[in-house]
Amino acid sequence: MPRSSPGRPIALTALLVLPAVLAACGGPVEVEVPRLSTADRAACAAFAADLPDTLADEERVEIEPDDAPAAAYGDPAIVVRCGVAKPEGFDLTASCESADGVGYYIPDEQYDDQDLDLTLTAAGYSPRVEVTIPARYRPNAGPAAMSVLAPLVKQHLTLVDDCD
Template sequence: MDACTTLVKAFPQKILDADHRDTDPPSPLTKAYGDPPIEVTCGVSPPAGMAQAQSQCFEVNGVGWYAKEAANGVIFTTIGRKLYLEIAVPKTYTPEANALTDVSDAVKAHNPLITPCT
């Protein structure tokens, strides 16, 4: 999980103008921003439904994502990268996908591409 720790550390101090905040419990695999929190988790399992989701892959600044609607917003998971990274963005931050532009540089630099988004 050292690769996840490096990736999470590379994330910006803000996502969608929401400041970085502490997580409870603290973990080198997670990061949170704002209130309600935008939650980042590295090292997750691929979400159910993602295997047949290649047509649902969308790209933001060179990073492929799978989006799943949740009760309180959208959960985005990287596609085609070595590590599965999840970003849960509450509806408060609509349009939720805008959060992905703030993290794409860190993902590209620290999470190697295996398969491009198609």
């Protein structure tokens, strides 16, 4: 009869626990919390409460502060924030990418350079929603995020100016 090694249960336990420990090493993703009016705070809270468990095939991860109107997905994190300021370079002549009827402003320099992080902003809505996507997830995560978030943007936020 084969003898078992006394170290095997410990080694097996270490292998089972190690992924959880490694996942926790990064800690929560820190997000900036904007100053919002009472109405915008309520809209952003409703929007954030409806954000999905996965975005662009990435699982949702913890954020800090945990009550921020935001969510993060994956590592490095794709971050969705509600209540952001008007993006630099956005004006009424800016062009936007549309997904399911929601226009997202993308800074010009990010269109063609797939090595840059991507910032999408539903700039025609109030309050505004911003999605930052690390370059590693390009080119597919941008369109995936836009289409998943579009119904939530339309449901919880107010269209102020079309961004086409």
